[in-house]
Amino acid sequence: MITIQSLFASIQELRHTPYALPLVVLFTTTILLIIAAFLFAPLYFALIFTVVFVGMGVGAIQAYARLAKIEIETRLGAQQLKAVTQDMYEGVVVYTPQFKIININPAAEKILNITKKDVLGKTITPQSAQQEKLSLFTQVIYPSLTPTINNISESGWPQVIEIGTQAPERRLRLTLNQLLDGKRVTGFVKIIQDKTYEQQLEESKTEFITNSAHQLRTPLTGINWAFESLRSALKENKELSDTAEQGYMLAQRGLRIINEMLDVAQIEGGTITYSADRIDINELVSEVLQEARPVAQSYNITIHSSLSTEHMYMNGDKERLRAALITLIDNAIKYNNEDGSVTITTSKQESLGNIIIQDTGVGIPKTEQKHLFEKFYRGKHAKQIDPNGSGLGLFIVKNIIERHKGKVWAESTLGRGSTFYLSLPLAASSNPPLKSSRPTGTRQEV
Structure with missing residues (x-):
């Protein structure tokens, strides 16, 4: 409802805006027209004319007042924003x-x-x-x-x-x-x-890591072979044999870290390649378990397995998937409790092949679980158990699984162990190959 008070408030808002002059002209013109109407027109026409023009004038004042208010607020907002930015x-x-x-x-x-x-x-x-x-x-x-x-x-x-x-x-x-x-x-x-400079720095860092890793890998491989030869030659001398064994293990660890760094550099540079093999998931898991059992025995850990009786074939890079499984099972052994166990299960669910790796280890705090697959991330408990880890293993695992259009995730309760889940898409036909020989595949992007 229009009141005299609201009308005067609108006029006040217009006093110091660009709309003041047009309104003065409009108001003056309206007054002159009303006077002319009373002087030269019949009374009833003059009254109607007055009501119409007064209404139009009031409407114009309020419309201009709204525009002025918006303009003032916009100007003030822009000034405040300018001051802040x-x-x-x-x-x-x-x-x-x-x-x-x-x-x-x-x-x-x-x-x-x-x-x-x-x-x-x-x-x-x-x-x-x-x-x-x-x-x-x-x-x-x-x-x-x-x-x-x-x-x-x-x-x-x-x-x-x-x-x-x-x-x-x-x-x-x-x-x-x-x-x-x-x-x-x-x-x-x-x-x-x-982010241009940051990207250039990241590219320079990746190039430096790649070059350094390549230069380190060659001599370290030679050292690894030397210790392996010494280990075999010094079996009769326990003290020297133990020293050679320790040197061999350290060289192996160094090679593993260098290979992980090279993998990460290739992942981030988009240059990593994958082969297209026909993979029997159960067979691959069995092979990895066979490799893992001696390691588990050295930690006094028992390995249990329950593999699906159904055929589960997929297309992908067998060696990279093997590396991902080795990392997960190695972690399940390494971060377990004494006399603990690791259980590996496979199952088929429609077009997916599932692998579950469950341990009875120390577990992972909830606050750390969301960071598990981040590059270089290592939780507090992991650092206490193995201070020399690189923090790259799970990052590489996630990349390998996702490049095969699969998923990997973890569930854990502190003090009660962890469970890692892998879900991988199966080939359109999950029947075994007609020939007994397995194709080696060609290098290509997956």
Whole structure:
């Protein structure tokens, strides 16, 4: 309901805005027309004319007042946002739903190699990318123009993506959020983090690790062979034989860590290759268990197995899957309690082959379980039991299983052991091969 008080409040809001002058002109014109109506027109017409024009004037005042309020709030919001973002290291760009740029902070100017005057107040369209100066800026506003986009966040707000731009080449992380007035979207804020330097550092680090590992592997392999020869030759001298055995085990550990580092470098560089073998899952598990039993005996651990009687064949890299199973079973033995046990079970579930590795070991705290498959992560208990681990084993296992379009996860209770689950897609036909000889496969991407 319109009251005199609300009308005067609206007029007050308009006093110091650009809408004041048009309203003064409108108000003056209305008064003159009303006077003219009373002087030169019949009374009833003058009254009707007065009511109509007064109504229109009141409506105009309130409409202009609303516009002025929005403009003042927008201006204040922009000023507050400018004050907040002025000294940020991240770039910030604010724009309307029509892609009109209303604010850009100094960090964004530096990252995107532009100035405020290049974009402020302008509406950016996909065609703006054709202008050399606006090419990078436009790709940030319209990420679909970039050659690579990686979603970091789930659906909803804020939206986080990483893009690889072209001309110039950059790696940027963008966080987009809405500006809301109630439920109405009034604009967007985009935060820009430049990841280009980080990516270059990561690539340099990977290259350094790869080169160093290759250079270390050759002499370490020679040392390993030397200790292996000494171990065989010095069987009669227990003291020297034990020393040679210790040297051999240390060389083996060093080789394993180097091989893990090379695997990680290949995984992150996208250069790791997989063969396409026809794999009998039960047979593979049996082979790995045969290798693991002597190790388990040395730790006084008992191994139990329950393998499915159904045929379970899959396509993949047998040696890499073997390495993944060895890592999981080795961990189940290493982090077990004295006189503990490890149980390996296989089963078929529709088009999936499942492998379960269960131990009676120390268990994993809940707070650590979500980090298990992260690179270089080692839990507190793991460090106490084996201080020399690399923290790469489970990271590599996860990559191997996922490259075979499978899943791996763990469940554990502290003090009551851990269970690791592998779920792998079976081949379209899970029947055994017609020939007894097993194909070796060719190297190719899976």
